[in-house]
Amino acid sequence: MEHFELLDIVRRPLSPDSRLEVPASREEYERVEEILEREEAKYPQLWYDGMRSVAIVVAPPTPLHAGMASGLLSVISDEVKMNSGISSEIARGLRIESDSRTTMNNTTRASDGALLYWEGDRATLMIAVEVAVSQSNDSMRAAISWSVCALHCSLGLAMCIREESRGRRPPRRHYASLDEANAAVDEARDDFYHQLVQNPYGPLERDGVTWFGRVRLVVLETFRRQDEHCTPETLLQPSKSFTLVENGEYIAQNISPNLQEVVLGDCIPTHLLNNQHMEATPVNFFQREWFETLFRGSIVRTAILRVWENTSYVQSVA
Template identity: 80%
Template sequence: MERSELLDIVRRPLSPDTRLEVPASRAEYERVQEILKIEEAKYPQLWYDGTRSVAIVVAPPTPLHAGIAGGLLTSILREVLVNSGVSLEIAGGLRIESDSETTMNNTTRASDGALLYWEGDRATLMIAVEVAVSQSYDSMRAAISWSVCALRCRLGLAMSISEESRGRRPPGRFYMTLEHANAAVDEARDDFYRQLLQHPYGPLERDGVTWFGRVSRVVLQTYRREDEHCAPETLLEPTQSFELVENGEYVAQNISPNLREVVLGDCIPTHLLNNRHIEATPVNFFQRDWFETQFRGLVVRTAILRLWRNTSYGQPIP
């Protein structure tokens, strides 16, 4: 195989949540993808944008990224199962799926998560979710537009999380034994939770190092198709935009307890509901307490992951 810039980039160590776009032909993408499949490596993942002839190299998500995507879908599913009023037989057709790649029109992508409805052996994509943590907004918007337009899902949910710079690269941390390293990490975890009581959206600092930067902004947006026949490559504008966090503070007045945009008809195919009133019933899945509790735990887990990546232990070589 001739030298490939794409393969070189795939071989580099990538920080969590990194997404790199590399100009490449479909043939080069398929060659490198085949190498990754042979190696059975879950990450990095490789997607392809046939419209722009660009390969997208996707590093593993941070706990914050993965947890928020899964948490949004789990909260929606819980509300449908418990509070929607539909039968258990119908609600039982809902499933959450993550990291499922789809190829269409020379483009291969995967959403961070999706809610599907299964009828027999046939699945219908209902809601797709994308999360961006200090990632290009344009990239996130393109990804959620693809799910809505190309895959014809009912609704797209996208959350953009902006973490401020953490400053200097942290020095390595060395401990004589694994027990000492674990004890230091446990102390850091407790300290991070105490810090969040004072400033719920960071920063998290320890020993002069910022392990998670202050969250300056969190925005939750919804996306719907402009019409039933929009092209797969359409770049949608959000239909609603809710600013949850601004300058490290929750913006309570900007969001109602119910987003008023996610309804039962987004979760279950219309022909099964057969009632316009039920179809338009809001799914009251977003509550501030749930969001802040989930967010706080995931921020600490992400900070601890970064700390562990800079930690080593064992007897030094004489």
């Protein structure tokens, strides 16, 4: 495949959260990546899987995807910093990073987010997070396994979200001005939040169109290296799996106040902690209230994005 063929695929309109895998050499990938870098566009992103000789074209994430990735890391970081055994000096070393691109062993990828610990000018990857919204489990498992095994992070967190089909394609709506379009979108947003009172996990419907399908499944999984010598191509199995939502209902009995799996030793290098008891102290980050608040706000923002993508208005002439 010539490099311009890969570029043509990159130029195609992509649905949010989609990922396309294209057979390509490393040289072809680097040529197209140079073009994208010159254009300074954040998306689409281009990654490379050197083990399979595949370029991965990554579309922008939906608000649900981005919100849950950053939300998981933020709440973990906040809980660690509030622990009475953590000094302010140690707390300052904990940083959150999103879309951090890494190249290793002829493979270039980026995780949805990561928790890093900085000592001076050196950063250690502690926790990597991947979120999949109606993507294949194999793709997400490959991504989180690479972060854990190739980059040697302490823990991988993966959230799999399945949205039911929305059915027919929504018709494009036309408005006489931007003000009219904004008013219609604001009305839709209020309506969606009102619908969440009865249907906390969707569907969100308006004018006969489903703008966000009912949430069929949300699963949160943790991943750890099987041993210190896991190769970068290892596909890990989850060490723990927690079903949060099933068929539009929150599964309360599956979730303890903390997952009994994320500990301080996953977030801060153990040589900075006082003892093994401190290393193994759980980070009590998962509460139903923040999860539901963040999740519902994110599905409304995703539905509104879809409304805007199907909205046209007459441009005013200056």
